[in-house]
Amino acid sequence: MAGLEKTTPQPTDLTVHQQSRVLEIGFADGARFRIPFELMRVYSPSAEVQGHGPGQETLQHGKREVGILALESVGHYAVRPQFSDGHESGIFSWAYLYQLGAEQARLWSDYEARLMAAGVDRDAPMPGKAASSCGHSH
Template sequence: MAGLDQDTPLPTEITLHRKSRVLEIAFDDGTRFQLPFEFLRVYSPSAEVRGHGPGQETLQQGKRDVDVLSLEPVGNYAVKPGFSDGHDSGLYSWDYLYMLGREQERLWSEYLARLEREGGTRDPAKVPPPAPKGGCGHHH
């Protein structure tokens, strides 16, 4: 199959836990990962998030409450989640999901470190709105 490592385990079970906002995925090698929707969203493989080269990644902010509204199978090698913030261009292949599961702690701490470094936030309410054009409009 295209784009898949022969050695990548295949998922035997994929469950969306909406209340806890976790995607649970079990692989045929016996591993089982719980990937929070926020983590999946922040590490979306889409070009919009990844950029088109190292260092071009767009920092994703305010995704703490993001939901997965749909999960569409793509061929036999990937799923495409539809997120509540409208993002649906990420194709999560089995090997990508497996990598996310294995590297979850490292990736998550990198994300938190980057948020801190760039003054970002996980809370949707605190993400600064884009600055209005031309002055601030507060004349007293």
């Protein structure tokens, strides 16, 4: 996964809003985004969600109420959220968070189209695994 590109503005502040379930992040270029936890969870950069190559993505759903229990710094370039459904393997670089914020409308639209194509309701629980399982041992 890409780390910090030279063109990526540095974050100036980062706030986890538990009630509204959004991550608010401000960048040095003046951009400020409110990224819903659900969007972060659905587009987690982890292999569990993205797969190990094109076409191997796992469509996430049932994540509207997901929370962030903790946010761990990863060097000076990223954060690793611990989501309330047990998912904690996604490392979100500043560049990736900037992209999620800047392209939010398109990403939501793409997500809804993928759900519709799969015939899955956005709030349907994920099949097969218990809510606290994230595919690896702790």
